[in-house]
Amino acid sequence: MKTNTLSFHEFTRTPKEDWAQEVSKNTALRSKETLENIFLKPLYFESDTAHLDYLQQSPAGIDCLRGAGKESYILGEWEITQKIDLPSIKESNKLLLHSLRNGQNTAAFTCSEAMRQGKDVDEATEAEVASGATISTLEDVAHLFQHVALEAVPLFLNTGCTSVPLLSFLKAYCVDHNFDMRQLTGTVGMDPLGTLAEYGRVPLSTRDLYDHLAYATRLAHSNVPELKTIIVSSIPYHNSGANAVQELAYMLATGVQYIDECMKRGLSLHQVLPHMTFSFSVSSHLFMEISKLRAFRMLWANVVRAFDDTAVSVPFIHTETSRLTQSKEDMYTNALRSTVQAFASIVGGADSLHIEPYDSVTSSSSQFAHRLSRNTHLILQHETHISKVMDPAGGSWYVEAYTHELMTKAWELFGNIEDHGGMEEALKQGRIQDEVEQMKVKRQGDIECRIERLIGVTHYAPKQHAASEEIKSTLSKKEERKMNKYSDQNTSEFSSNLSLEDYTKLASKGVTAGWMLKQMAKQSQPDSVVPLTKWRAAEKFEKIRVYTKGMSIGIMELVDPSSHKKAEIARSLFESAGFACETIKNIDSYVEIADWMNEQKHEAYVICGSDELVEKLLTKAMTYFEEDSVYVYVVGEEHVSRKTQWQQKGVMSVIHPKTNVIQCVKKLLCALEVEVHV
Incomplete structure (x- = not known):
């Protein structure tokens, strides 16, 4: 059979001046300024990216400046990190087992606000335990991971201000069940500065929490090499209205602070880097979010080289679709937004992804909403094959120029934070909070004037809506769990040197995480700052x-x-x-x-x-x-x-x-x- 040879000879080359002239005729295609003060042109050419040296590197190269690790493309998968947000420990376990049978490949849980602040269930308000698990005892860990093959399933838990109590319970659990703790993988991490910024208070001084950070990282490096113990998260800032440049700069400054503090406590750079997870929220601005994740990889490579110009570190990037863009009314539009955000995450090179269930803004999510989110992963993985393409946005003049602009502005803001004492000092001075608040006010104005669109809210609102006051948030009642309080007479057994063996002994005797932190607090002082103001666009x-x-x-x-x-x-x-x-x-x-x-x-x-x-x-x-x-x-x-x-x-x-x-x-x-x- 004879086939025609494909030819493009009938298409003449159009000079870029002609393209520019055509674009200028359409007022809708004029240049636009973003929240990051970046002017986006209506048309980009090769000359806009000719000066970018990193474009000469192949995607998935040795330091993965472009795209995720090579293995991700071979397998065509990312970690499906659907966090279970039920307050009941036993119900969380049931949903996890069901999810693992139906495509999920991590044991991921939302830790409640109480747990992230170091409180037990019986010490917290109902709102603080309404969403997410509060893991307070060894018994809770046993119920949470019952029938879960931990040697085959990575973990993901952001424990907030400290991970030491949970690591103690995990160690005791492994001993009780004859399980080799070295087989644990995933992330059981702490983010003391993120928790301080979000809630305005942590139960111990940041100095003591950095001791916990170094201790957990040293433990992981020696005994659990595949476990990540440090979380650097932009989510508290994102959920308070920060723009992409601010998120990137705050992530860099926080990461540098954590590395510095660990190195002061005797760890080397190469001991710290493999145990870090970087957690981003991803909004609906598709190309900006793709560019943000791509920019971070290159910015982090610059940070690592500043510590050691021979070091190579590929950051592990976890992303979550944005709660900031969710609406309580016409909630199915949340599923549409989350799909776009998930797509941006994977194109941007995420290693792990959590898709917010469409109803999570009103209550602990329904099983159907969890299923819909989980299946969104599976469709993206097995039907689009998007993760089998190395750096799919690479080479786009628009995306490359956007990535470079974000890098330049974020590096400048990061340098400013470092010049004034680092991230912790900036939080204590209130500079970060003021910057985020100013950006939130601007974004709120754009939402109210409907310049920034939110489908189902600012545009195409449902004609028949249920008023917000009628959408009952099904805050689950505090789970009645008996806390066997360890007697204060036994505080002499509590080690101030943070020995895991001491913690394990106490964990085996039924002490709670809250009790542990109270004992630590007797030798420490809580730190506080002005908290970030949580915000949701709708x-x-x-x-x-x-x-x-x-x-x-x-x-x-x-x-x-x-x-x-x-x-x-x-x-x-x-x-x-x-x-x-x-x-x-x-x-x-x-x-x-x-x-x-x-x-x-x-x-x-x-x-x-x-x-x-x-x-x-x-x-x-x-x-x-x-x-x-x-x-x-x-x-x-x-x-x-x-x-x-x-x-x-x-x-x-x-x-x-x-x-x-x-x-x-x-x-x-x-x-x-x-x-x-x-």
Whole structure:
């Protein structure tokens, strides 16, 4: 059979000047500035990346500056690290066993807020134990890992301020079950600075917690070589509104602080590096998130070379889809966002991935939500084969330029933190918190003005929504677990030298993690800083919808070509705030306007049309309501300059695509004498 030879001779080479000219004709393709103060061009060329030396290196090279390790591509897999967030230890074990039978390949758990702060179940508030396991005793560990083949399944637990109590329980568990602890793999790590930033307080001084960090790392290096004990996480900063440059810089500064502190305590660089896990949250800005992860690999290589110019370290990157972008209403859109975020994680080179269940923002997640998240991994692995491509974004002029810009800005901010004493000092001075707060305020403004889109919230909001106050967070009651408190008379057995054998003896006698930390606290002082403010992008919209439940807006389209487009702007704006909208079309007289407003009782009305037609009809229509309180809006940016004139004619305000929804609706609710707390 004869086949035609593929040829592209009919396509002539188009000069880049011609491309630039075509792009300039489309105003939607103009340059845009990101939250990181990076100007994204509408068109990139080879010349934009010609100066980047690292592009000469092959993907998955010896230091993996581009892409994950070579083994990941051969196997075509990443670690499916779906964290189980149930508060019940026994139920967590059941769900883990079910998940392992259905595709999950790690034993991953969310540690409760109580556990991350060093509290036992009976010392914590209900909210602190509502989501995630609180592993307080050896018995808890035995129940949690019952029937789990630990020699074949990596672990993943972020224990918060310290991992020493849990490592003690694990050692005792291994002894009791004749299991060789050297076979443990995965991450059982601590992140004292991340915990301090998130909660504002840790139960021991950071100096003592660094002792724990060094102790756990020395233990792992000597006895559990495949276990990672240090977690450097950007998640607390991400969930408080930090941008990509800030996340990268804070990760670098925290990682350097941990290495420095371990080396001060007698560990070498080569003993520390293999036991570090770097944990990122990944949002829905696809190319930015891909570039962020790619940038981190190269930035971390620079950090390692600053310690030892002969050292090579491939960072282990764990990613989690963003809780910041999740919504309590129209929750299935969370699954769509998480899929995009998971894709960005893998293209960016993640070694391990947790996909937030779509309902995790309201409660401990349902088994169906866990299943959906787990199956998203399996589809990406076995149907897209995305992980079999080495550095799939590599070579894209846009992504490479974006990666380089993030690297440059993050390195500059990292240098500034180091010049002022490092990450711990920056947290204690409040500099980090102030920077993140400023960025959060900017992002909140962009969300409220619907510049930053959140599908199902700022745009395409569901017409029938359940008000946030009716979405009951099924906070599980604190699990009734009997804590066998170890007598304070036996505190002499407690070693101040942090010997694991001493801890193991105590763990075997039934002491709790909280009790251990209380004994340590007698020889230490807790550290505190101003905590980061947790933030979720959809929160204000969810709160405002509580007040607008049952309210409606009447939208009037005048006989004018521009009226329909303006009506869509009004409908989108008010529906995002929870109002039901009713529309009447083809109005051509002020009598029709007045009659419809009299017949259809709504909280407010919107008139859509050209400047001249709106002024002609509205002025006369408003004379019918001189003694009544009627709230009317007009739509269009061309009206903004005449806002004062319109208000004199009885118009509530002028709205346009970038109107601040929350401020606009709060003003209306105030006029309706509704007390609002948003």
